[in-house]
Amino acid sequence: MYLMRCLLLGVCLFSFSCSGNRMESHFEESPPIQRKVGFFCPCKHKLKAASPSQERKIVNSHKLKMQSRQQNAYAKGKSIYCPPPFYGNRSADILSRSFFSHPLIVIDPGHGGKDPGANGFGYQEKNLSLKTGLYLRKILEKRGFSVIMTRDSDVFVPLTQRVVIGNKNLPIAFVCLHYNSAPRSSAYGVEVFRAKDCRGWWCPCSKKLADCILIQLTSYIESGSRKAGTANFFVLKHAQVPAVLIEGGFLSNLKEREKLLTNQHLEKIAYLIAEGISYYYQWLKQEGLLHHFFSADKRVHAPFS
Numbered sequence: 001m002y003l004m005r006c007l008l009l010g011v012c013l014f015s016f017s018c019s020g021n022r023m024e025s026h027f028e029e030s031p032p033i034q035r036k037v038g039f040f041c042p043c044k045h046k047l048k049a050a051s052p053s054q055e056r057k058i059v060n061s062h063k064l065k066m067q068s069r070q071q072n073a074y075a076k077g078k079s080i081y082c083p084p085p086f087y088g089n090r091s092a093d094i095l096s097r098s099f100f101s102h103p104l105i106v107i108d109p110g111h112g113g114k115d116p117g118a119n120g121f122g123y124q125e126k127n128l129s130l131k132t133g134l135y136l137r138k139i140l141e142k143r144g145f146s147v148i149m150t151r152d153s154d155v156f157v158p159l160t161q162r163v164v165i166g167n168k169n170l171p172i173a174f175v176c177l178h179y180n181s182a183p184r185s186s187a188y189g190v191e192v193f194r195a196k197d198c199r200g201w202w203c204p205c206s207k208k209l210a211d212c213i214l215i216q217l218t219s220y221i222e223s224g225s226r227k228a229g230t231a232n233f234f235v236l237k238h239a240q241v242p243a244v245l246i247e248g249g250f251l252s253n254l255k256e257r258e259k260l261l262t263n264q265h266l267e268k269i270a271y272l273i274a275e276g277i278s279y280y281y282q283w284l285k286q287e288g289l290l291h292h293f294f295s296a297d298k299r300v301h302a303p304f305s
Contacts, residue, residue, distance in 0.1 A: 102144055102145065102146045103145055103146065103171075103172045103281060103290075103293070104145070104146045104147075104148065104169060104170070104171040104172060104293075105140055105145050105146070105147050105148075105171050105172065105173050105175065105277060106147075106148045106149075106150065106165060106166045106169060106171040106173070106174045106175070106241075107133045107136055107137055107140075107147060107148070107149045107150070107175050107177065108133075108149075108150040108151075108162050108165075108166070108174065108175065108176040108177065108235065109126075109129040109130045109132065109133035109149065109150070109151055109177050110125065110126070110129045110176060110177055110178040110179075111124075111125055111126035111129060111178075112126045112130065112151050112154055112155055112156050112157060113126075113154060113155045113156025113157075114156050115156055117129070117178070117179070118179060118180070118181035118251050118252075123251060123257070123260075123261060125178065125179045125181075125251065126154065127154070128179050128248075128251075128260060128261075128266065129177040129178055129179060130151070130152075130153075130154065131263065131266050132177050132248065132266050132269055132270050132273075133149055133152075133177050133270075134149075134152065135266060135267045135269075135270035135271075136175070136177070136270040136273055136274060137149060137152075138270075139270055139271055139274040140274050140277065143274065143278060145277075145281075148165065148169055148171070150162045150165050150166075159234045159235060160238075162176075162235055163234070163235055163238045163239055166235075166239055166241055166243065167238075167239065167240050167241060170241060170293055171241055171242075171293070172205075172241075172242065172280075172281060172284060172290070172293050173209055173241075173242050173243075173244070173277055173280065174235075174239050174241050174242065174243035174244075175213075175243075175244060175246065175273065175277070176233075176235050176236075176243070176244065176245040176246065177246055177248065178245060178246065178247050178248070179247060179248050179249055179250075179251050179260060180247040180248075180249065180250045180251065180252075181250060181251050181252045182250055182252050183252075184252075185252050185253055185254065186253070187250050187252065187253060188249070188250050188253045188255065188256050189221070189249070189250070190214070190217045190218065190221050190246070190247060190248055190249055191228075191229065191246070191247040192210045192213050192214040192217070192228045192229075192244055192245070192246050192247075193210070193228070193229055193230060193231040193233065193236060193244065193245045193246075193247075194206040194207055194209075194210045194228070194229075194230055194231075194236060194243065194244050194245075195230065195231075195232075195236040195237055195239065195243065196230035196231055196232050196236075196237075197230075198230075200240055201292060202239075202240065202241050202242045202243075202292070205242035205280075205284070205289065205292075206242045206243055206244060207228075208242075208280055208283055209242050209244050209276070209277070209280045210228040210244045211228055212276040212277070212279045212280040212283070213244060213246065213272075213273055213276030213277065213280075214228045214276070215276065215279075216272040216273070216275040216276040216279070217246075217248075217269070217272050217273070217276070219272070220268060220272055221248075221249065221269070221272075231245070233245055241293075246273065248260070248266075248269050249269075
């Protein structure tokens with residue numbers, strides 16, 4: 001009996017050692033866990049796994065972001081909002097889904113810093129355009145749009161830098177905000193401009209954007225003979241995305257100036273511009289034109305970018 005017990009114990013110990021060797025060899029042969037690099041979708045706020053090709057795009061995107069921050073750094077420690085770099089090919093599934101649900105708008109409040117714009121009578125155009133831009137950003141974000149501002153404080157931003165921010169981020173709309181002034185105090189009304197002699201794929205979109213915004217503005221603001229027109233303003237001439245420049249009224253006109261100096265009127269202007277952008281966005285979807293704004297094939301860099 002004693003011999004039988006010893007024999008059984010030996011068999012058990014041998015089988016246990018063999019199974020341990022098999023388990024050990026199994027873990028040695030299994031590949032190590034690989035931590036995949038992910039990319040951050042700014043609209044969805046989620047980290048998604050990336051393929052090797054996407055990893056290279058992430059690295060390039062990071063370099064562009066660092067360069068953008070350096071370009072947007074100004075003297076005396078002042079800086080403006082650093083826009084995110086262009087995310088390579090937006091046809092990736094996660095980027096296209098997020099873009100369709102959160103289309104991008106770039107708001108460009110005119111002047112700023114050492115450039116006051118129209119000045120006199122105790123007002124400065126740069127402050128009115130900035131207030132309108134901040135109101136517009138708040139309204140658009142509530143409607144689900146993603147928004148980038150070329151400036152969100154009283155800083156000077158060169159015209160070339162404004163265009164670079166618009167072109168590199170490829171928004172569905174690049175909206176420049178200004179207020180007008182004229183030698184004749186009788187001049188009044190709103191104006192919306194698009195680029196003159198435009199020949200890019202974005203030109204029909206610019207025209208539709210200008211028409212949609214003007215229709216909404218003139219439904220509330222007296223416009224007289226003012227209408228959507230074309231001009232060779234620098235930001236419109238060099239923009240390679242749908243772009244408009246809005247003159248929200250004449251500060252040289254006493255009646256309009258009294259309204260423009262109230263926050264309620266500026267907020268109403270911002271609301272009407274947002275209404276026009278919303279109608280324009282619906283038109284883009286109906287016409288099937290949204291693919292222009294996440295396809296790398298459609299991007300053209302400005303000469304100075």
